[in-house]
């Protein structure tokens with residue numbers, strides 16, 4: 001699709017509101033990002049050189065990782081044509097933005113291999129369990145030896161009954177859902193987005209509802225089944241947690 005003309009200030013505003021909205025869904029988001037960057041540097045013995053953000057939306061995390069690691073090649077993958085447009089319009093040109101479906105084999109082919117860090121933040125709950133397993137296997141293949149996959153999402157504590165997970169989404173989540181509806185409503189009213197909104201509706205029409213949640217133990221087991229050497233908790237805040245999974249092969253070494 002040809003890029004549309006968007007006012008830079010409005011793009012910045014929509015992306016900033018998205019960031020606030022995501023913090024509504026994940027109140028510990030900034031703490032998570034601090035843990036993520038510290039862990040990535042420790043595990044790779046320095047700044048990662050190649051970074052991939054899966055389901056990166058309008059690219060706030062990609063932008064922050066690129067700012068922290070200016071020499072890294074940072075690439076974002078997403079499916080949503082509206083969010084991709086905001087990423088392309090709002091991100092510095094050196095950050096790669098790739099439109100691809102995480103349930104296809106297109107994204108590994110288009111992003112190459114040898115990544116030191118692959119992230120997926122609030123993205124895997126859009127996928128089915130089988131698609132998450134396939135994603136973990138593809139991510140393992142796309143990592144450099146000793147590279148790390150970090151997946152942050154709703155991963156309720158082990159042992160919490162499934163029904164309670166649904167009934168108790170957390171106090172801030174209703175407000176975040178409202179902010180989400182308002183944000184999308186505002187974009188839908190912008191004439192330049194009409195075609196992209198139509199394309200988005202087509203893309204998501206036949207997909208399963210974004211609601212798969214499993215505990216961290218499930219994700220860790222799925223990562224190990226996919227061939228990761230080690231997998232476990234990196235961070236937790238309430239119902240939200242992050243899995244870190246280490247690819248096999250030679251880890252980095254300090255010289």
Ligand SMILES: C[S@@+](CC[C@H](N)C(=O)[O-])C[C@H]1O[C@@H](n2cnc3c(N)ncnc32)[C@H](O)[C@@H]1O
Pocket residue numbers: 022054055056057058059060061077078079080083100101102103120121122123126127
């Ligand atoms: C809640 S948003 C999170 C976006 C971003 N990671 C963040 O934290 O701001 C979920 C993202 O996953 C993307 N997504 C969902 N299913 C996808 C798929 N099959 N392939 C690629 N991206 C997908 C959505 O388009 C959306 O950008």
